[in-house]
Amino acid sequence: MRKIYVNEKWCLGCHLCEYNCAFAGTGKANMSLALKDKAIYPKIRVEDDGKIMYALSCRHCDDAICVKSCISGALSKEDGVVKIDKDKCIGCLTCVLVCPYGALVQNENKAVTKCQLCTDNSCGEPACVKGCPNNAIVFEERD
Amino acid sequence: MKNYVIIGGGIASLGCVDGIRSADSDGKITMICDESFPPYARPLISYYLEDKTTIEKMQYRSDDFYKEKNVDVVLGSSVTKIDKNSVITEDGKEYKYDKLLAATGSSPFVPPIKGMDSVEKKFTFMTIDDTLALEKSIDASSKILIVGAGLIGLKCAEGLKDKVDKIVVCDLADKVLSSILDKECADMVQRNIEESGIEFMLSDSVDEFKGNTAVMKSGASVDFDVLVMAVGVRPNTALLKDIGAEVNRGVVVDDRMATTVDNIYAAGDVVESNDITSDTKKIMAILPNAYMGGFCAGVNMADGKDAFDNQIPMNSIGFFGYHIMTAGSYDGELYEEKNGDSIKKLYIKDNRLIGFIILGKVDKTGIYTSLIRNKTPLDTIDFDAIKKNPSLLPFSSDYRRKNLGGVL
Ligand SMILES: Cc1cc2nc3c(=O)[nH]c(=O)nc-3n(C[C@H](O)[C@H](O)[C@H](O)COP(=O)(O)OP(=O)(O)OC[C@H]3O[C@@H](n4cnc5c(N)ncnc54)[C@H](O)[C@@H]3O)c2cc1C
Secondary structure, three states, rough: OEEEEEEOOOOOOOHHHHHHHHHOOOOOHHHHHOOOOOOOOOOEEEEEEHHHHHHHHOOOOOOHHHHOOOOOEEEEEEOOOEEEEOOOOOOOHHHHOOOOOOOOEOOOOEEEEEEOOOOOOOOOOOOHHHOOOOOOOOEEEEO | OEEEEEEEOHHHHHHHHHHHHHHHOOOOOEEOOOOOOOOOOHHHHHHHHHHOOOOOOOEEHHHHHHHHHOEEEEEEEEEEEEOOEEEOOOOOOEEEEEEEEEEOEEEEOOOOOOOOOHHHOOOOOOOOHHHHHHHOOOOOOOOEEOOOHHHHHHHHHHHHHOOOOOOEEEOOOOOOOOOOOHHHHHHHHHHHHHHOOOOEOOOOOOEEEEEEEEEEOOOOOOOEEEEEEEEOOOEEEEEHHOOOOOEEOOEOOOOOOOOOOOOOOOOOOEEEEEOOOOOOOOOOOHHHHHHHHHHHHEEEEOOOOOOOOOOEEEEEEEEEEEEEEEEEOOOOEEEEEEEEEEEEEEEEEEEEEEEEEEEEOOOOOOOHHHHHHHOHHHHHOOOHHHHHHOOOOEEEEHHHHHHHHHOO
């Protein structure tokens, strides 16, 4: 299945992926109107120590420990995508306790949010990939 | 075609169904549970009291799931005996098995206390039924006494907070969450909970009940309308003991989740397993381990090969928005950070991270948990950087290339 991969050599650390991700969920037409002066809760985050930089999002692990550990039954795997049922999540953060990548984050309601490869919005292809100016994030079949 | 029988309908049982079906799509699976619901999110009963979830949303899988996986779910039925090739239920029915999973979980332990019979409204807090009964007995003027400041007692207190007038929590220990926190962290958590108005009486216990008054060892007395007993749980081992399985505190299983009796497996709160951070056998009564243990048992019951050999105790709990994450053992060299309401304590031993307590800011804690579970030698990563800021940056670029992609 196609997944998101990053190439740290090409990442500019521009954080555009974070904005594109946050914008993808809004359903609005204009990014600056949708996000201006708002705190954003992107599901992809740039890690940057000044020398190395790359964008990190859910790996949709084959043997996803977050799904196995979810105390509310909110996480599941459908067609290879680790999905979250927002209605069921109560924000206990057990998934944050177990994710080896640190890829699950809290949203504005303190519940958990995560990358679902833009299957949960109308973007089609992942918005972070489409908007990356240097092709440092790609959406490919690799297995 | 194999006959699989599963006793209990908790998350270990559900994991077992997934495990069996990953290796055998035909075998007949019968799940027998004395509760009236298929596997549900037990830890969410306090969130139900808070109106943050509903009984429907608490159902761990959809009803269709059991049909799709071809599982015969028998509810409201208690297994009273395990025989060599079958189990017998209360109503005299017999279910034949080739492979059996006992995932009977644990039950609240209620110590004998003088005058307990004189308490009119008393509850334990483990099941949906307990929760619905408790909900019915309270109103906005109720005064609640909770005996036990462990996870279950405190979660119950949080769940009831906005629905009642007053809550007092007492515990024999001198701190809250005594099994997972040290005194400093426990005091911090206690202060945060106290801000909500919940009161504590620690290092004190009930000597005697006189109707709706608890006379404490210290001499104090507490008036209440509703009592919740939450001093601890005991594994439901009786059935397995009867058939001759080795039982210490919990049922003894190997890494494959097999008991000492042929064809009988066990998983979840009922078993004791090896904690790799201390190399000791323990009951680690947490939901992730119940699922993973059940899954592993299921695979092996279906003649597949699986081992659950990296178990650790771990918890992620929040009270009124304040988060607590703990894992492993608190032993060895300590690395500490304190910043306002946030505390981080990492325990390092023999070139491995073996435990942590993290309060407040808990982002990316999974990176620490994974170092513990994988027994990662700390000299293979830049641990000085990770201990300050958990991220993948201090790992080797090879590790990142493997896991995040990059030019191959
Ligand atoms: C209030 C509360 C909060 C919790 N919070 C957390 C948390 O935040 N994180 C976490 O990881 N864990 C938490 N836990 C613990 C977690 O719920 C358990 O570890 C987990 O449910 C264990 O699953 P299990 O399948 O082993 O057992 P159980 O869920 O106890 O299921 C066993 C089932 O078997 C049934 N049964 C027993 N004997 C028989 C019999 N003879 N015949 C038929 N049926 C039988 C029982 O009635 C029960 O339905 C919490 C528990 C409680 C009560």
